[in-house]
Amino acid sequence: MLIRHAPNIAPSEITDYQLYLNRRSFLIGMAALALTPITSTAVAAPPAGTPLPARRSEQFTLEDPLTSIENITTYNNFWEFGPNKDDPARLAHLLKPRPWTVQIDGLVARPRRYDIEELLRLFPMEERVYRLRCVEGWSMVIPWIGYPLASLIKRLEPTSKARFVEFTSLLDSAQFPGQRKSLFSVSSLDWPYVEGLRLDEALHPLTLLTFGLYGQVLPNQDGAPVRIVVPWKYGFKSAKAIVRIRFVSEQLKTTWEKAAPSEYGFYSNVNPTVDHPRWSQATERRIGEFRRRKTLMFNGYAEQVAALYAGMDLRRNF
Numbered sequence: 432m433l434i435r436h437a438p439n440i441a442p443s444e445i446t447d448y449q450l451y452l453n454r455r456s457f458l459i460g461m462a463a464l465a466l467t468p469i470t471s472t473a474v475a476a477p478p479a480g481t482p483l484p485a486r487r488s489e490q491f492t493l494e495d496p497l498t499s500i501e502n503i504t505t506y507n508n509f510w511e512f513g514p515n516k517d518d519p520a521r522l523a524h525l526l527k528p529r530p531w532t533v534q535i536d537g538l539v540a541r542p543r544r545y546d547i548e549e550l551l552r553l554f555p556m557e558e559r560v561y562r563l564r565c566v567e568g569w570s571m572v573i574p575w576i577g578y579p580l581a582s583l584i585k586r587l588e589p590t591s592k593a594r595f596v597e598f599t600s601l602l603d604s605a606q607f608p609g610q611r612k613s614l615f616s617v618s619s620l621d622w623p624y625v626e627g628l629r630l631d632e633a634l635h636p637l638t639l640l641t642f643g644l645y646g647q648v649l650p651n652q653d654g655a656p657v658r659i660v661v662p663w664k665y666g667f668k669s670a671k672a673i674v675r676i677r678f679v680s681e682q683l684k685t686t687w688e689k690a691a692p693s694e695y696g697f698y699s700n701v702n703p704t705v706d707h708p709r710w711s712q713a714t715e716r717r718i719g720e721f722r723r724r725k726t727l728m729f730n731g732y733a734e735q736v737a738a739l740y741a742g743m744d745l746r747r748n749f
């Protein structure tokens with residue numbers, strides 16, 4: 432499944448994909464510029480669409496046609512902006528992805544706060560094409576840009592007691608209207624948004640600390656300035672707009688588990704054989720297509736990740 436990069440482009444995608452390729456050649460020229468040192472006062476957010484140079488991964492790619500950037504940036508789940516698919520695109524301008532820091536703490540030898548500019552430059556950026564499958568039954572194919580979370584974790588040196596990693600998204604109702612308390616809205620989620628992985632999942636080479644997509648910095652609605660992407664799990668595990676990464680010894684309660692424990696478990700691996708209590712997970716609709724596809728075990732990444740769950744009952748550990 433992860434072979435050469437030979438995208439199989441649907442006619443409807445051609446314009447988008449060609450624009451993207453043209454932009455890529457521009458990016459290569461921009462790579463030199465990106466190395467220009469930044470000054471400490473440079474805290475303005477990069478404008479939407481700012482190129483983010485990256486080397487295309489040969490290993491982590493797919494033959495599936497890419498979902499259009501239009502769909503990737505207008506059909507989103509980002510409950511901090513609101514519950515509807517178009518709320519994030521409509522309200523994304525309210526999020527200020529600079530200045531931004533990510534606090535790293537808990538059971539690590541080197542706890543510290545990283546400025547986003549430093550975090551961006553710690554390791555070389557890679558472009559990887561991954562499927563993202565939402566628990567709601569739709570999926571996309573996205574060329575993400577980032578580096579393995581494992582690279583960062585190894586540098587931080589978790590202690591032997593660290594067994595889980597907690598990700599916390601920004602809490603700020605000025606930037607996130609969905610976090611405002613309203614008499615009229617049923618309280619949506621318990622803020623801030625918290626997600627978690629087992630340490631071995633966080634260290635898996637597929638788990639990507641993500642700063643961009645389609646050759647550019649992350650659009651705000653997709654989780655600027657930094658998010659996680661865990662492609663074999665339902666989309667909600669991939670927390671956006673991360674401000675804290677904490678290493679802990681016990682399995683934590685995630686936002687979705689708190690909201691509906693019988694529907695959203697800690698693991699949330701994509702699994703066509705274990706239905707959501709209210710709907711089947713056997714098929715999915717690729718955004719931009721009409722037919723439904725069969726959902727693949729671990730979202731198509733079984734070869735790489737099944738060993739993480741050897742001996743576990745995935746019906747109980749959903």
Ligand SMILES: Nc1nc2c(c(=O)[nH]1)N[C@H]1C(S)=C(S)[C@@H](COP(=O)(O)O)O[C@H]1N2
Pocket residue numbers: 503506507508509510511563564565566571600624652653654665666667668669670671672
């Ligand atoms: N902070 C935060 N992260 C989040 C969410 C959210 O509401 N808040 N939604 C999740 C869900 S349900 C999905 S499917 C993916 C969607 O990512 P995308 O909009 O970039 O496709 O983001 C996930 N990360």
Ligand SMILES: [Mo]
Pocket residue numbers: 508564565566567665666667
């Ligand atoms: Mo989702």
